[in-house]
Amino acid sequence: MALPVYASPLERLWHRTYLVICAAIFLFLISPILIVIPLSFNVEPYFSFTKEMLSLDPSGFSMRWYDSLLTVGMTTPDGPRDANWWSMAWAEATWVQAAKNSIIIGFWSTILATFLGTLAALGLSRPEMPWRRAVMAVLISPMIVPIIIIATGLFFFYSNPCSVVGLSCGRLTSTYTGIVMAHATLGIPFVIITVTATLSGFDQSLIRAGASLGASPSRTFFKVVLPLITPGVVSGALFAFVTSFDEVVAVLFIAGPEQQTIPRQMWNGIREAISPAILAVATILVIISIALLATVELLRRRSERLRGVTPA
Amino acid sequence: MADATAVPPMSPALLTTADGRPLKAALQAAQARARRRAFLLVAPLLLFVVLTFIVPIGQMLHRSVYHDGLSSNAPKIAAWFAATPAGTPPDEAAWAALAEDFKAMKANKTAGEAGTRVNYTLPETRSLFTKTARGADKLAPPWHEAFVAIDPKWDDLAVWQAMRGASTAYTTDFYLIATDRTRDAAGNVEQVAENQRIYLWLFGKTFFLSGMITVICLALAFPVAHLLATLPARKANLLMILVLLPFWTSLLVRTTSWMVLLQGQGVVNDLLVRGGLIGDESRLAMMYNQTGTIIVMTHVLLPFMILPLYSVMRVIPPSYARAARSLGATSWTTFRRIYLPQTLPGIGAGALLVFILAVGYYITPALVGGADGQLISNLIQFHMANSNWSLAAALAAMLLAGVLVLYWLYDRLIGIDNLKLG
Numbered sequence: 001m002a003l004p005v006y007a008s009p010l011e012r013l014w015h016r017t018y019l020v021i022c023a024a025i026f027l028f029l030i031s032p033i034l035i036v037i038p039l040s041f042n043v044e045p046y047f048s049f050t051k052e053m054l055s056l057d058p059s060g061f062s063m064r065w066y067d068s069l070l071t072v073g074m075t076t077p078d079g080p081r082d083a084n085w086w087s088m089a090w091a092e093a094t095w096v097q098a099a100k101n102s103i104i105i106g107f108w109s110t111i112l113a114t115f116l117g118t119l120a121a122l123g124l125s126r127p128e129m130p131w132r133r134a135v136m137a138v139l140i141s142p143m144i145v146p147i148i149i150i151a152t153g154l155f156f157f158y159s160n161p162c163s164v165v166g167l168s169c170g171r172l173t174s175t176y177t178g179i180v181m182a183h184a185t186l187g188i189p190f191v192i193i194t195v196t197a198t199l200s201g202f203d204q205s206l207i208r209a210g211a212s213l214g215a216s217p218s219r220t221f222f223k224v225v226l227p228l229i230t231p232g233v234v235s236g237a238l239f240a241f242v243t244s245f246d247e248v249v250a251v252l253f254i255a256g257p258e259q260q261t262i263p264r265q266m267w268n269g270i271r272e273a274i275s276p277a278i279l280a281v282a283t284i285l286v287i288i289s290i291a292l293l294a295t296v297e298l299l300r301r302r303s304e305r306l307r308g309v310t311p312a
Numbered sequence: 313m314a315d316a317t318a319v320p321p322m323s324p325a326l327l328t329t330a331d332g333r334p335l336k337a338a339l340q341a342a343q344a345r346a347r348r349r350a351f352l353l354v355a356p357l358l359l360f361v362v363l364t365f366i367v368p369i370g371q372m373l374h375r376s377v378y379h380d381g382l383s384s385n386a387p388k389i390a391a392w393f394a395a396t397p398a399g400t401p402p403d404e405a406a407w408a409a410l411a412e413d414f415k416a417m418k419a420n421k422t423a424g425e426a427g428t429r430v431n432y433t434l435p436e437t438r439s440l441f442t443k444t445a446r447g448a449d450k451l452a453p454p455w456h457e458a459f460v461a462i463d464p465k466w467d468d469l470a471v472w473q474a475m476r477g478a479s480t481a482y483t484t485d486f487y488l489i490a491t492d493r494t495r496d497a498a499g500n501v502e503q504v505a506e507n508q509r510i511y512l513w514l515f516g517k518t519f520f521l522s523g524m525i526t527v528i529c530l531a532l533a534f535p536v537a538h539l540l541a542t543l544p545a546r547k548a549n550l551l552m553i554l555v556l557l558p559f560w561t562s563l564l565v566r567t568t569s570w571m572v573l574l575q576g577q578g579v580v581n582d583l584l585v586r587g588g589l590i591g592d593e594s595r596l597a598m599m600y601n602q603t604g605t606i607i608v609m610t611h612v613l614l615p616f617m618i619l620p621l622y623s624v625m626r627v628i629p630p631s632y633a634r635a636a637r638s639l640g641a642t643s644w645t646t647f648r649r650i651y652l653p654q655t656l657p658g659i660g661a662g663a664l665l666v667f668i669l670a671v672g673y674y675i676t677p678a679l680v681g682g683a684d685g686q687l688i689s690n691l692i693q694f695h696m697a698n699s700n701w702s703l704a705a706a707l708a709a710m711l712l713a714g715v716l717v718l719y720w721l722y723d724r725l726i727g728i729d730n731l732k733l734g
Contacts, residue, residue, distance in 0.1 A: 004637075011643055018535060018539075021535055022536055022539045025536050026551065026554045028611065029555060029614060029615075031573075032558075032569035033569060035579060036565070036569045039572060047572045047575060048578060049582070116357040119353050119356060119357065120356070120357035120358070122353050123350045124354060126349075128346040129347070129350040129351065130350070135354060137719075137723055138361065139357065139358070140728050140731065141365070142361070144668055144669075144719050145369070145715060146674070146689055146712075147674060148674045148689040148711075149672070149711060149712050152705065153365075153371060153708075156368060156371045156375055156705075158368075163371075164367055181360075181364045182364060188360075188361065193731055196729070242560065245562070246562045248564065248675065249674055249675065263562070263564050266565075266568070270568060270679055278568055279572070282562075282565040282569065285562045286565060289557065289561045289562065289565075293553070293560045296560075
């Protein structure tokens with residue numbers, strides 16, 4: 001944005017100030033995310049920069065906290081790093097277990113949320129859908145209702161899910177199924193929002209064109225509709241995965257010791273013994289989120305190109 | 313079609329389809345079919361959400377008005393309370409019923425559960441119940457004297473008053489507690505002593521802090537969104553990454569980073585000390601207090617304010633502002649009278665969204681809030697952890713009501729369909 005030539009000196013000064021303010025706000029947004037990256041290589045168990053780090057002395061940096069992600073929880077962490085050691089780390093290390101759990105739970109809840117959410121979004125974007133507004137409001141509400149309320153409700157419900165119909169059956173607390181269902185519910189609003197947004201620019205006459213050329217409804221769906229909405233579906237799925245991958249409150253309420261996830265492990269780490277190992281995990285997660293952001297951005301552009309929407 | 317020709321000639325106004333059905337009916341049938349198809353696509357998800365979201369919250373609401381701690385464990389005395397009018401002093405039948413209940417409760421080890429229920433309305437009753445249950449074997453007629461021998465508190469009519477209130481499974485007691493109220497000796501609702509009023513105060517504080525965070529977010533988001541909306545697309549997209557990256561980064565990572573920055577020996581304090589702005593011994597306490605909650609929540613919620621503002625500002629035509637300037641308005645007047653009113657939809661959407669999300673926040677206050685930066689969600693968790701489930705449910709129900717009103721407002725003013733992500 002350039003100032004017009006007729007701007008007065010006062011306006012020029014204000015414009016400079018405005019740019020400085022904006023820069024400060026961007027710094028506020030981004031610096032907390034970047035600060036953890038150098039600190040995760042700290043040789044000392046502190047959360048602040050040492051003299052060696054500030055003078056860029058190599059002795060001030062180390063990979064020890066990344067190493068501890070593999071060794072913490074292993075019965076015999078010291079030993080030659082052969083195939084046997086790696087398989088032990090894979091089977092025993094606390095953080096590795098947490099990562100496995102997070103990925104398993106994230107994967108299944110994403111599948112569930114994406115499948116059900118896409119189906120529903122297809123129905124919701126039909127003009128004939130009855131009670132559209134009310135149904136939409138209900139389906140989006142898991143995003144709005146405070147997580148503590150959802151977790152409290154699930155805690156009661158999961159302790160005896162069949163009590164609704166007056167029966168007694170097992171419990172869903174401390175089960176993978178329970179957490180996957182809870183996380184799918186939390187991810188569904190994101191799938192609905194992204195897929196309906198993609199469908200809103202969808203040209204309905206394409207379906208009629210397919211039908212007029214003799215394609216069956218299912219063939220039209222798979223050959224015409226699905227390829228066009230895939231970018232929206234994938235970015236909705238990524239949102240759902242991130243939601244599950246980052247969710248800690250429901251896990252704290254309804255998971256058992258078996259379902260230790262990365263956020264739960266971080267939560268415990270932050271509340272109890274805080275060590276730079278947390279920062280090493282944080283750095284890895286920041287890199288993952290950069291990759292996800294890039295993917296979603298590419299998908300968005302692809303979707304706009306496919307639908308013929310020119311970016312503003 | 314044979315029978316199509318057999319249909320008697322209709323009035324010319326009534327159109328029919330090829331197979332002779334009135335067009336109106338055929339159209340209605342087709343529309344009903346289309347409606348059904350659309351609904352069938354949504355139905356599986358709706359069922360799923362009802363099961364994993366609506367039903368659990370319903371159960372929570374039920375829990376907030378239901379507690380059978382006394383009525384199920386001491387059924388005899390509950391029956392006596394049901395049979396006698398309020399205020400009846402305990403007679404010998406009541407003492408006998410109570411003695412029988414206590415013997416049963418000792419056998420089932422449930423006196424603590426029953427006492428806990430009464431304890432909500434009258435403190436120290438739980439210990440009275442467990443103490444009495446321990447001596448329940450020695451209870452013998454005359455009952456009244458036997459009870460008083462175990463603990464003279466049994467002569468206190470307040471205990472009986474509290475037990476009467478707790479003797480029904482359905483109760484509004486938890487909402488009374490959650491709104492800092494209690495029942496006096498005559499059963500009238502009154503406020504609790506001033507130094508015991510915590511819940512309404514905490515609700516007030518939660519709303520106040522959320523409002524403050526919303527205002528700070530708006531103040532920070534407005535210039536940034538304006539810059540993004542007026543820059544050329546290429547530059548704006550680059551800067552947009554700085555907004556979207558925090559949005560995509562794990563909440564726990566962001567909170568941890570802020571702990572690194574804000575702690576006593578943290579980066580911000582180090583910079584201030586090195587810059588000579590503060591002394592080494594007077595490092596600022598920016599974490600484990602209200603300041604920490606405000607700073608970190610502002611950072612976490614800022615993208616939710618920037619994104620709606622940006623999408624509104626992007627489509628504001630710059631020609632209006634130019635027209636105002638050409639007609640002699642100063643830049644301030646142009647901003648105030650022309651530009652600002654056009655951004656109001658974005659301000660409304662962002663502010664409501666940030667406020668709704670802030671009111672229910674749990675993780676950030678729990679990690680960086682310390683003692684005075686806790687919000688209502690943290691208190692709900694505290695009561696859940698201490699098995700005060702009904703009280704937690706009542707507090708959660710009140711929070712839910714507040715959030716749903718705001719959500720309804722959002723839907724009316726902005727429309728749920730217009731919610732966008734990135």
